[in-house]
Amino acid sequence: MEELRFERFTVDAADDLDARAADWIRACEQGFYGQDPDEASIGRSLESKRARGSVLTGVYDDAQAPPSLTAVWPVATFEEFAGEITLAPGRSLPAHLISGVTVRATHRRRGILRRMMTESLDRAQQAGRPIAALTVSEGSIYGRFGFSPAAFAQTVRVAVRDGLGLRADVRRTLESSGLRVVAVHPRDMEAIHDAVVVSFHSATPGSIDRLYGDRQRVTGRWGGDEGGPVKDLRAYACLAGDGTPLGFATAKFSGWKDDPRRLEITDLMAADPKAELALWEHLGAHDLVGELTWGGARTDDALSWALANPRDLRTEKRTDSLWVRVLDVPAVLEARSYAGQGTFRIEVSDPQGRIEGAWRVDVADGAAAVRADEAPAPDTVSTDAETLASLVTGAIEPWQAAGLGRLRGDETVLELVRALWTNEVRPLSATFF
Ligand SMILES: CC(C)(COP(=O)(O)OP(=O)(O)OC[C@H]1O[C@@H](n2cnc3c(N)ncnc32)[C@H](O)[C@@H]1OP(=O)(O)O)[C@@H](O)C(=O)NCCC(=O)NCCS
Known part of the structure; x- marks a missing residue:
């Protein structure tokens, strides 16, 4: 390792290509088996990293000489930036x-x-x-650093035949909701996107606040051929009676030759389940379209319960969409939601030693007060840093962790923790980074 040079830098140049950052982007693209990025693509990446205040680490091997790429590009890349995660409605960290x-x-x-x-x-x-968070290419890499899955998403295919096959009672609920869905030009989506993100992010455990690039994609500025403007993006907004945006979706038509012809949803976000349903209903109401697809659906999606034939919705794959690592136990425990009243002690082991310790958790009125408590007590549950990461976001339930021996304690305290630890909805992250 001694022969390697570790450099950290930010992307500062506002108008010119920063050569060191551009080479960092080229090396990163190659590391993910991407294409050699052209100048426009590098410009977009720099713009995005500048906007989110990224700190880039590049690792250089000065012992290499041309023609080795390593003589110019970093041999390793790593990016970090500040963001925000929601652990309970109205509580973000x-x-x-x-x-x-x-x-x-x-x-x-x-x-x-x-x-x-x-x-x-x-x-x-x-x-x-x-708390630290990332998205992963392989599930085997980050557990050793204390990260664990925090949110999942699934890919769904929904059959449509002359519209979405909604149950009659659900259709009535929708019709009396006062919601309406309108088609919007993508270039006019920014304010709608931002308004919906505020309510979605605040309401949704597991949500990472949206990033600069998301706004570029939803408005069709990025995401087309070679990353540039998209010409075939369709956008929709779900509005309350007073015009307040409650949800939005973007989609693309799959092509005339497909059978069935599909609308491929590229983004769909709503804090309100009725607004989400209204968007699905509208997307299903396109003539010539026999199927809707969406890769970012909730794992506790309500849609199949809205359909007269629940098998109109098929789930294709479930993927982890977010991993987190707890770095401050009291802060994350106080930011999640609870039910009822009670007290227990929690011991956390951590192979990296970052959050090794014991704390007392006093729950009242749906919130916890947490303080260090080294004195052993019978009302103790014990777990490890990885399991705690999935517990705090609600990706794993206490009953599941206890059943696997990943959360341990006397039956009485485990029962109490199961009752106090509430996860009203499954965590969901709609931000990829
Ligand atoms: C994944 C990657 C970054 C690992 O880098 P690396 O420098 O080789 O990793 P290290 O040598 O520091 O390894 C650290 C530990 O992780 C393990 N590890 C590294 N990559 C792993 C992988 N892909 N699968 C399983 N374990 C892995 C190592 O065995 C080592 O284990 P140990 O120290 O506990 O014995 C690198 O292989 C890579 O660039 N892969 C392609 C791009 C990618 O997948 N990036 C991850 C994006 S989320």
């Missing part, structure tokens, strides 16, 4: 977001990722960020 993690094949398994991750999590704790 600062989050340390990690992205762009690659290590060149010539330099793999020499501990470069371990060093970049360890130093990044150190900085996050020093900055007082109580």
Whole structure:
């Protein structure tokens, strides 16, 4: 490792291509098996990283000479920036977001990722960020650093025949809701997107606040051929009676040759379940379209319960859409939701030692007060950093963790924790980074 040079930098140049950051982007694209980015694509990446205040780590091997790419590009890339995660309705926390993690094949398994991750999590704790989050390409990499799945999404296919096959009672509910869905030009979507994001993000456990690039995609500025403008994006807004945006969707037509012809939903967000249903209903009301597809559906989606034939909705795959790492136990425990009243002690083990300790959790009126408590007591549950990460977001329920031996304690305290620990909805993250 001594021969390697670790550099950290931000993307500052507002009008010119920053050569070092541009090479970082090229190396990162290569690490994810992407295309060699052209200048426009590099410009968009720089714009996005500048907007989110990213700190980039590049690792350089000065011992290499041309023609090795390594003589110019970093052999490893790592990006971190500040964001926000919601753990309970109305309660969001600062989050340390990690992205762009690659290590060149010539330099793999020499501990470069371990060093970049360890130093990044150190900085996050020093900055007082109580939780770190990332999205993963493989499920086997990040558990060793204390990360664990925090939210899931599923891909669904919904058959439509002369509209969505809604149950009559659900259709009546929708008709009396006063909601309306309108088609909007994507370029006019920014304010609608931003308004819906505010309510969705605040209401949804697991939500990471949306990023600069999401706004560019929803307005059709990014996401088309080679990442540039999209010409075939359709956008829709669901409005309350007074015109307040409650949800939005974007979609693309799959093509005339497909059978069935599909509308592929590329984004769909609503804090209100009726608004979400109204969007589905409208998307299903397009002539010539026999199927709707959406890869970011909730795992506790209400849609199949709205259909006269629940098998009109088929689930194709379930993927983890967010992993988190707890960095401050009291902060995250106080930010999640509870029911009822009671007290218990929690002991957390952590192979990295970041959050090893014991705390007393006093729950009253749906909120917890948490303080360090080293004195052993019979009302103790014990768990590890990884399990705690999935418990705080609600990705795993206490009964599931207890059944697997990942949450341990006397039956009486486990029963209490199961009753206090509420997860009204499954966590959902609608932000990819
Ligand atoms: C994944 C990747 C970043 C790992 O980098 P690396 O520098 O080789 O990792 P390290 O040498 O620091 O390994 C740290 C530990 O993780 C393990 N590990 C690394 N990559 C792994 C993988 N893909 N699957 C399982 N374990 C992995 C190592 O065995 C090592 O284990 P240990 O220290 O507990 O014994 C690198 O292989 C890569 O760039 N892959 C392609 C892009 C990618 O998938 N990035 C992740 C995006 S989320």
